[in-house]
Amino acid sequence: MAVVLGPNRYGKAETRVVRITRDGGVHHLKDCNVSVSLSGDMGAVHRVGDNAAVLPTDSQKNTVFAFARKYGIAEIEEFALLLARHFVDSQPTIHHARVEVEEYFWDRVRTEGATDQGQHSFVRSGREIRTCVVHHDGPSSQATIVSGLKGLTVLNSTGSEFHGFIEDEYTTLRPTRDRVLATDVNAAWRHRGEHEDFGTSYERARRALLDAFAGTHSLSLQQTLYAMGGQVLEACAEICEIHLAMPNKHHFTVDLEPFGLDNPQEVFFAADRPYGLIEGAVLTDDAPDAGFAWE
Numbered sequence: 190m191a192v193v194l195g196p197n198r199y200g201k202a203e204t205r206v207v208r209i210t211r212d213g214g215v216h217h218l219k220d221c222n223v224s225v226s227l228s229g230d231m232g233a234v235h236r237v238g239d240n241a242a243v244l245p246t247d248s249q250k251n252t253v254f255a256f257a258r259k260y261g262i263a264e265i266e267e268f269a270l271l272l273a274r275h276f277v278d279s280q281p282t283i284h285h286a287r288v289e290v291e292e293y294f295w296d297r298v299r300t301e302g303a304t305d306q307g308q309h310s311f312v313r314s315g316r317e318i319r320t321c322v323v324h325h326d327g328p329s330s331q332a333t334i335v336s337g338l339k340g341l342t343v344l345n346s347t348g349s350e351f352h353g354f355i356e357d358e359y360t361t362l363r364p365t366r367d368r369v370l371a372t373d374v375n376a377a378w379r380h381r382g383e384h385e386d387f388g389t390s391y392e393r394a395r396r397a398l399l400d401a402f403a404g405t406h407s408l409s410l411q412q413t414l415y416a417m418g419g420q421v422l423e424a425c426a427e428i429c430e431i432h433l434a435m436p437n438k439h440h441f442t443v444d445l446e447p448f449g450l451d452n453p454q455e456v457f458f459a460a461d462r463p464y465g466l467i468e469g470a471v472l473t474d475d476a477p478d479a480g481f482a483w484e
């Protein structure tokens with residue numbers, strides 16, 4: 190029996206980089222978490238510890254900071270592409286780069302009455318986290334770009350039903366015609382190509398997700414998921430595939446009868462676990478092959 194090296198990759202995970210751009214007294218903040226993962230001619234380092242082909246993860250981290258200084262961070266997809274291309278194109282032993290970036294939003298602090306407030310004071314936003322994953326494997330092939338978001342928490346206080354499901358000997362769930370539907374939207378969408386306005390595209394996709402969540406009278410979270418994915422694809426011609434993972438954040442109507450009280454859908458127990466986890470992909474029928482986009 191012979192032992193061989195299987196798929197492998199390595200890189201610096203979670204470089205936290207904050208880029209401040211000074212526009213006179215007005216500052217702009219970009220707060221990111223960058224994870225680099227490289228692969229290539231890594232047989233010798235695994236077999237005999239020969240590091241000649243290895244670009245240290247420490248250098249990868251330094252590159253993230255240096256690029257943030259040299260080029261700034263506009264859209265996270267552009268920054269990820271810049272890094273991915275740099276690692277593959279500058280190092281003959283590196284054949285593939287995966288760069289993942291998370292962006293954390295900050296809002297300006299604005300104080301009543303003061304005119305110069307908010308120019309350099311920020312409060313971490315309660316918004317979702319914006320994400321992207323870029324793969325690049327050399328000048329001959331197109332990079333793949335997946336954008337997305339995590340933790341977009343939404344709730345419909347009515348307009349949701351769940352009935353008609355299988356009832357077996359273990360079923361206790363009662364069918365309902367009116368329930369609270371809440372979820373944390375985790376979504377990742379694949380762009381058809383490289384040349385996008387990623388900022389506008391992100392806002393359009395996010396808007397479509399929210400519009401579809403609010404606008405769908407839901408018979409199941411699965412139906413809502415499909416409607417949300419479909420609306421993103423309809424609103425954004427530059428996107429060909431979307432993956433969604435949505436926990437069903439159950440809100441159980443509390444039985445207040447022991448206290449002589451009714452509860453006409455007003456008081457809920459918001460359980461945090463266990464939760465139903467609904468996952469699915471929606472794509473256009475002409476979506477090109479995904480390649481390694483989802484790896």
Ligand SMILES: O=c1[nH]c(=O)c2[nH]c(=O)[nH]c2[nH]1
Nearest residue numbers: 351362408409410411437465
């Ligand atoms: O929208 C739902 N989908 C399910 O599959 C499910 N299962 C469950 O217990 N509640 C729900 N709700």
